Amino acid sequence: MSRVPLLAANWKMFKGPASAGEFLDAFLPTVPEDGPEIVICPSFASLTAVIEGCAESRVEVAAQNMHFDEEGPFTGEVSPSMLVEIGADGVVLGHSERRALFGETDEDLARKVPRALEAGLTPLLCVGETESERRASDTEAVLSRQVLSDLAEVHDSDLARVVIAYEPIWAIGTGLTATPEQAGEAASFIRDLLRSRDPGQAEAVRILYGGSVKPANATELLGLDDVDGALVGGASLEPGDFAAIVAAAS
Numbered sequence: 001m002s003r004v005p006l007l008a009a010n011w012k013m014f015k016g017p018a019s020a021g022e023f024l025d026a027f028l029p030t031v032p033e034d035g036p037e038i039v040i041c042p043s044f045a046s047l048t049a050v051i052e053g054c055a056e057s058r059v060e061v062a063a064q065n066m067h068f069d070e071e072g073p074f075t076g077e078v079s080p081s082m083l084v085e086i087g088a089d090g091v092v093l094g095h096s097e098r099r100a101l102f103g104e105t106d107e108d109l110a111r112k113v114p115r116a117l118e119a120g121l122t123p124l125l126c127v128g129e130t131e132s133e134r135r136a137s138d139t140e141a142v143l144s145r146q147v148l149s150d151l152a153e154v155h156d157s158d159l160a161r162v163v164i165a166y167e168p169i170w171a172i173g174t175g176l177t178a179t180p181e182q183a184g185e186a187a188s189f190i191r192d193l194l195r196s197r198d199p200g201q202a203e204a205v206r207i208l209y210g211g212s213v214k215p216a217n218a219t220e221l222l223g224l225d226d227v228d229g230a231l232v233g234g235a236s237l238e239p240g241d242f243a244a245i246v247a248a249a250s
């Protein structure tokens with residue numbers, strides 16, 4: 001099954017609207033007419049500027065988080081329909097920084113992923129193990145728990161609309177990258193988990209690798225059988241670096 005590769009730029013808490021605009025001025029002219037799907041994930045403050053900036057391009061825009069309810073007394077939160085109303089295409093869910101620093105749980109994600117799909121947003125669900133979990137040979141147990149519980153309430157017929165990013169936590173922002181063997185094994189393991197849900201849909205799910213992806217290692221990682229793209233943090237802040245990673249997937 002041929003899956004369209006997807007490259008996502010996770011800007012985290014970098015780039016306000018002005019610097020986001022400067023990025024787009026440099027990056028958009030490099031976007032190939034067709035080829036991989038490209039998604040930029042700015043902070044909430046820069047979402048509208050990036051959505052407007054990308055309106056004439058085929059670049060999509062995703063938020064970095066979302067609440068599962070439509071409205072309510074949840075100070076500091078943003079709902080699925082609010083993201084749709086401003087024109088977002090997707091939302092990153094379950095990033096390890098949100099899990100570790102802001103207490104996002106698998107129970108939250110089991111509610112958020114289906115709500116995103118119902119709203120028409122593409123969920124980019126992040127999963128991955130810590131360094132100590134890998135050392136204890138718990139990687140597969142962690143991935144099983146996260147993938148199966150976070151997708152528990154997603155209908156089988158919607159599975160193919162979910163994008164999963166395998167992000168080993170020890171590789172995020174550290175300069176350490178999973179070896180192609182480690183990334184490939186984890187991505188294949190995740191696809192097997194999806195097959196246990198629905199064999200047909202599992203083949204269509206895009207599984208990304210994330211964790212210190214840069215121009216120098218992108219070609220090798222993106223060439224792996226079960227890896228269909230990358231979620232890029234640090235290297236996505238530089239238009240030239242992100243363009244080079246997009247080119248590696250083209």
Ligand code: PGA
Nearest residue numbers: 172173211212232233234
């Ligand atoms: P990094 O971040 O590329 O800076 O390691 C990846 C991520 O957190 O999504």
